[in-house]
């Protein structure tokens with residue numbers, strides 16, 4: 528099967544600071560990858576490079592069949608196809624406060640993809656149903672809990688039917704119960720195998736139970752890449768061992 532994400536020798540500096548120091552990675556369709564590792568290791572920067580929110584300095588990157596060249600600015604027209612095929616969910620939910628939940632989810636399909644409003648609405652309703660919010664379509668985001676807002680953000684990303692969904696700490700702004708609600712939605716998504724997902728997370732139980740592979744990022748490199756049991760229980764690298772010791 529062809530790779531949905533293919534990264535070779537990715538290098539990225541912020542000023543004088545080397546943030547990604549040669550990352551090689553490949554993801555097949557339907558995989559769920561959990562990105563873990565110490566703070567500052569480069570996880571967020573890597574996800575942002577994958578959808579062109581950060582340019583990179585050298586190396587090669589292809590995602591959902593779209594190559595991204597080094598030095599491509601985030602507003603480049605070359606990234607427009609990628610915006611339609613790669614979805615992103617952040618720690619903060621970034622919903623539009625003046626729109627209803629339903630309108631938030633319909634917005635991109637109607638405005639960007641020019642879907643007919645009626646079909647966009649039907650799809651938005653079924654996605655909101657799927658994330659357990661079918662009865663909150665008319666509400667403004669401010670009336671929802673954090674966990675509910677994050678589930679709306681996930682539905683909104685899915686509304687574009689992305690080939691790849693990137694999530695950067697989607698539960699870390701939430702209290703434990705709401706975290707569980709959002710993780711349950713992600714678990715369902717992962718099991719369906721329809722969307723390839725890369726999730727930065729500190730939830731090791733989730734990573735272990737749901738991910739097909741775990742990547743440990745440290746100092747700008749993937750220092751460990753493998754199935755959860757192997758990575759968590761028998762890490763090969765000293766850096767990964769140190770991370771799991773400090774994380775438990």
Ligand SMILES: Nc1ncnc2c1ncn2[C@@H]1O[C@H](COP(=O)(O)OP(=O)(O)OP(=O)(O)O)[C@@H](O)[C@H]1O
Nearest residue numbers: 541544546564565566567568569570571572573744
């Ligand atoms: N816009 C920026 N300008 C300068 N340095 C940055 C910028 N963004 C990130 N960095 C630096 O790049 C390094 C990697 O940051 P990144 O946010 O990718 O780490 P992370 O693994 O996501 O960490 P965390 O787990 O804390 O979110 C850090 O040293 C950070 O200070």
Ligand SMILES: [Mg+2]
Nearest residue numbers: 570571572727
């Ligand atoms: Mg981060």
